[in-house]
Amino acid sequence: MTTTDLVLPPARYEYGGDEFVFVEIDQAMSLEANFKAMTITAALRARSVPGVIDICPSNASYLIRLDPDVLHPAELVEQLRALEESATALTADQVLPTRVVDVPILYDDPWTRETLLRFRDRHQDPDATDLEYAARINGYAGVPQLIDALAGAPYIVTMLGFVPGLPFCYQMVPRDRQIEVPKYVRPRTDTPERAFGYGGAFSVVYPVRGAGGYQLFGIAPAPVLDVSQTLPDFRERSVFPRAGDVFRYRAIDRAEFDQVRAEVEAGTFAYRIREFEFSPAEFLADPDALNSELLEVLYR
Amino acid sequence: MGTIKATMPGVFYRRPSPDADPYVEEGGSYTPGQTIAVIEVMKTFNELKAEEAGTVRRFLIDDGDEVSMGQDIAEVGE
Amino acid sequence: MSELIVHSPGLSTTVQDTGRDGFYEIGMPPSGAMDQFSHRAANLLVGNPEGAATLEATYIGPKLEFTDSRIVAVTGAEAPLSLNGEPVPTWEAFAVKPGDVLSFAMITAGARPYIAVSGGIAVPEYLGSRSTYTLTGLGGLDGRKLAEGDRLPLGEASGARPGVRVPDELRPEHPSVTPLRTVVGLCSYRLTDAGMESFLGTEWKITKDADRVGYRLRGGKLDFVEREQPFGAGSDPANVVDLGYPVGSIQVPGGDEPIVLLNDAVTGGGYATIGTVVSADRDRIAQARTGDLVSFVPVDLAAALAARRDRRSRLDRIKSLVS
Numbered sequence: 001m002t003t004t005d006l007v008l009p010p011a012r013y014e015y016g017g018d019e020f021v022f023v024e025i026d027q028a029m030s031l032e033a034n035f036k037a038m039t040i041t042a043a044l045r046a047r048s049v050p051g052v053i054d055i056c057p058s059n060a061s062y063l064i065r066l067d068p069d070v071l072h073p074a075e076l077v078e079q080l081r082a083l084e085e086s087a088t089a090l091t092a093d094q095v096l097p098t099r100v101v102d103v104p105i106l107y108d109d110p111w112t113r114e115t116l117l118r119f120r121d122r123h124q125d126p127d128a129t130d131l132e133y134a135a136r137i138n139g140y141a142g143v144p145q146l147i148d149a150l151a152g153a154p155y156i157v158t159m160l161g162f163v164p165g166l167p168f169c170y171q172m173v174p175r176d177r178q179i180e181v182p183k184y185v186r187p188r189t190d191t192p193e194r195a196f197g198y199g200g201a202f203s204v205v206y207p208v209r210g211a212g213g214y215q216l217f218g219i220a221p222a223p224v225l226d227v228s229q230t231l232p233d234f235r236e237r238s239v240f241p242r243a244g245d246v247f248r249y250r251a252i253d254r255a256e257f258d259q260v261r262a263e264v265e266a267g268t269f270a271y272r273i274r275e276f277e278f279s280p281a282e283f284l285a286d287p288d289a290l291n292s293e294l295l296e297v298l299y300r
Numbered sequence: 301m302g303t304i305k306a307t308m309p310g311v312f313y314r315r316p317s318p319d320a321d322p323y324v325e326e327g328g329s330y331t332p333g334q335t336i337a338v339i340e341v342m343k344t345f346n347e348l349k350a351e352e353a354g355t356v357r358r359f360l361i362d363d364g365d366e367v368s369m370g371q372d373i374a375e376v377g378e
Numbered sequence: 379m380s381e382l383i384v385h386s387p388g389l390s391t392t393v394q395d396t397g398r399d400g401f402y403e404i405g406m407p408p409s410g411a412m413d414q415f416s417h418r419a420a421n422l423l424v425g426n427p428e429g430a431a432t433l434e435a436t437y438i439g440p441k442l443e444f445t446d447s448r449i450v451a452v453t454g455a456e457a458p459l460s461l462n463g464e465p466v467p468t469w470e471a472f473a474v475k476p477g478d479v480l481s482f483a484m485i486t487a488g489a490r491p492y493i494a495v496s497g498g499i500a501v502p503e504y505l506g507s508r509s510t511y512t513l514t515g516l517g518g519l520d521g522r523k524l525a526e527g528d529r530l531p532l533g534e535a536s537g538a539r540p541g542v543r544v545p546d547e548l549r550p551e552h553p554s555v556t557p558l559r560t561v562v563g564l565c566s567y568r569l570t571d572a573g574m575e576s577f578l579g580t581e582w583k584i585t586k587d588a589d590r591v592g593y594r595l596r597g598g599k600l601d602f603v604e605r606e607q608p609f610g611a612g613s614d615p616a617n618v619v620d621l622g623y624p625v626g627s628i629q630v631p632g633g634d635e636p637i638v639l640l641n642d643a644v645t646g647g648g649y650a651t652i653g654t655v656v657s658a659d660r661d662r663i664a665q666a667r668t669g670d671l672v673s674f675v676p677v678d679l680a681a682a683l684a685a686r687r688d689r690r691s692r693l694d695r696i697k698s699l700v701s
Binding site: 014015016017018019020022024026027028029030053054055056057058059060061062063065068069072073074159160161162163164165166168170175178180182183199200201202207208210213225227237239243 | 399400401402403404405406513514515516560561563564565608609610611612613614617618619620621622623624625626627644645646647648651654655656657679682683685686690
Binding site: 311343369 | 389390437438485486586587588667668
C-alpha cells in the first residue's frame with residue numbers, strides 16, 4: 001500500500017478573538033498542506049462537536065468558527081491537535097469522495113478584456129493583457145500555450161470564501177508545472193460576474209461583480225452562485241462548489257459560450273458531474289496518471 | 301444668521317464632479333430642497349439639501365476636506 | 379394592519395438580527411447587528427427574544443409610521459427622538475398607536491441607532507436569519523437597505539409594557555478614543571517588532587471607507603519582516619497564501635491602512651491578518667464614526683472571554699428589569 005508522509009512543519013494554532021480558531025498548516029501552498037487541512041477538517045466534521053459553528057478548510061490552513069459559550073476555544077485547540085497527530089501520513093486507502101466537474105471557460109473573452117484594459121494603471125505590465133503578461137513570466141511561448149496549460153490539467157477546490165461561492169482552485173500538477181502570477185499592484189474596483197481569475201497559485205471564478213485583484217484570464221458561462229436557486233444544481237444549496245471538488249476548466253469557443261448562456265437563462269443548464277473516490281496518496285505518487293483517470297471518468 | 305451642518309461624517313465636496321461648477325457659490329442663494337454639497341462616506345456620495353431658502357455667506361471648510369457629523373459647513377443668511 | 383411604513387429611510391438602514399450562522403464555509407459572512415449589545419437590549423425592552431429582527435440605522439435615523447399599537451425602543455447611538463413631534467427617550471420602552479410617526483434629530487453620540495418594535499420585523503428568513511447582506515442582495519427586505527415608501531411586516535407582539543428603561547451604568551460609553559481589545563496573533567509574525575509596537579501605540583483615525591464590511595484606518599506605518607514570499611502567496615510583502623479571516627480580524631494591505639473586518643466582510647483572502655478585535659468590542663467599533671479615533675489594546679483569550687461574559691451579564695440585568 002502506498003503511504004505518503006505529510007512532511008510539513010507542525011501546525012500553528014492561533015485564537016482569532018473569542019469566536020475563531022485559525023490553524024496554519026504551512027506558510028507555503030502545496031497539495032500536501034491542503035490534503036492535511038482537508039483530512040483534519042473532515043475528521044472534525046464527522047465528530048459533530050457541539051459549539052462548532054463553521055469548519056472552513058482554506059488552502060494551506062483552516063479556520064473554525066465556534067460559540068465560546070458552548071465550547072472553550074482552548075478545548076477545541078486540544079481536540080484539533082489530537083486530530084493533527086493522527087493526520088501525519090496518507091495511506092492509499094484514505095479516500096476523499098469527490099465530484100469531478102466540467103467547468104467551461106471562454107478564455108481571452110471580450111468582457112474581461114474590456115475590464116482589464118480599464119485598469120492598466122493598476123497592473124504590473126500596462127502594455128500587455130493579463131494573459132500575455134502571465135504567459136511571459138511563466139515561460140510560455142504565447143497565450144495559446146498558456147491556455148493549453150490552464151485547461152489541460154484539473155484543479156482541486158482548496159477553499160471557498162472571500163464572497164459566497166467563490167472557489168479557490170489549485171492545479172493538480174507538480175510544483176515545477178504550477179502557474180504562478182502576482183495579484184494586481186492595486187486591486188480593481190470592478191470585475192465582471194463569473195470572471196475566471198488567477199492570483200498567486202490559485203484560480204477562481206468570481207461569483208458576483210465587484211472588486212478584485214486577480215489576473216483576468218476568461219469568463220465562465222455558468223454560475224457558481226445562484227441566490228434564486230432556479231438551476232437544478234442549485235436546488236439544495238445556492239452555492240455550487242464544495243471544498244475537495246475537482247474542476248476541469250475546459251476551453252470553449254464563443255458558440256458554445258452562447259449556447260451555455262442560453263441554457264442558463266432558460267433554467268435548464270446542469271454541470272457535467274461524475275462522482276469519484278479520490279486518493280490523495282495515489283495522486284501524489286503519480287499525478288499525471290491520476291489526472292488522466294479523472295478526465296477519463298469525467299468524459300466517459 | 302445661521303449655519304448649515306453636516307448630517308453625517310465623511311469627505312465634503314461643493315461640486316458634483318471635479319470639473320463641474322459648485323452647487324452654490326459664496327454669496328449665492330438657494331431654494332428649499334436644493335443640493336448645497338455632497339458628503340462621501342460608506343462608498344456613497346450623499347447630497348446635503350437645504351431645508352429652507354437662503355443665501356450662502358461663506359463656506360467654512362474647503363472642497364475635499366474631512367467633515368465630522370454636526371460640523372458647521374457654511375454660514376448662511378436669509 | 380401590522381406594518382411599519384418608511385417615510386424616510388435615513389442614510390443606510392437595514393433589517394438585522396443576531397446573524398446568519400453556519401455558512402462561513404461557503405464564503406457567506408454572518409451579517410447581523412454590528413452592535414449586538416444595543417440590538418439585544420432594544421429587543422429585551424420591547425419584550426422580544428434577543429434574536430428578533432430590529433432596524434439598524436447609520437448616521438441618520440429613519441422616519442417611521444406605525445399602523446397598530448406596539449411597544450418601541452431605540453438604543454445604540456444617541457439622538458433626540460420624537461413621536462408626532464413630542465420628545466420620547468432612548469433606551470426606554472414607549473407605546474405607539476396607529477398613525478404615530480417616530481423621527482430622529484441629528485445623532486449626538488455614536489453611529490448606529492437600533493429600533494426594536496414588539497413582535498419584531500417579520501421579513502422572511504433566509505438561511506435561518508432575517509439579517510440583510512447587501513453584497514449578494516439576500517435577507518432583510520429584498521436584500522437591500524430601506525427606501526422611502528417601504529412597508530415592513532411585523533410579527534405577533536407579546537405583552538411588553540412601556541416605561542422600562544436601561545439605567546445609565548448599563549449603557550455603552552462613547553469615548554473620544556475607542557479602545558478595541560484585540561487578541562494579537564494569526565499572521566502577526568509578518569510584522570517587525572517595531573511594526574507591532576507602532577500598531578499598538580497608534581491612535582488610528584477612521585476613514586470615510588468605514589461601513590458594515592469593514593473599517594479602514596489611517597495614522598501609522600507598519601513594517602513587514604523581509605522574506606522570500608512562500609510559494610503561492612503572491613509577491614507583495616502583505617500577501618499570504620489565501621486563508622480564512624475571522625470576523626473582527628485586522629488586515630494590513632500596504633502596511634499603512636489597517637482594515638478591521640466586520641459583519642458583512644469577505645470571509646477570506648490573501649492579506650496577512652495580525653490580530654482580532656474581541657467580539658464584545660465589535661459593539662464599540664460599530665458606534666465609532668468616520669473621523670473618530672480607535673486604539674488597539676492587546677488582551678489574551680481569557681480577557682476576551684471575560685469581556686463576553688460581562689456583556690452577557692449586562693444583558694441579563696436588563697432582562698431582569700423587564701420581567
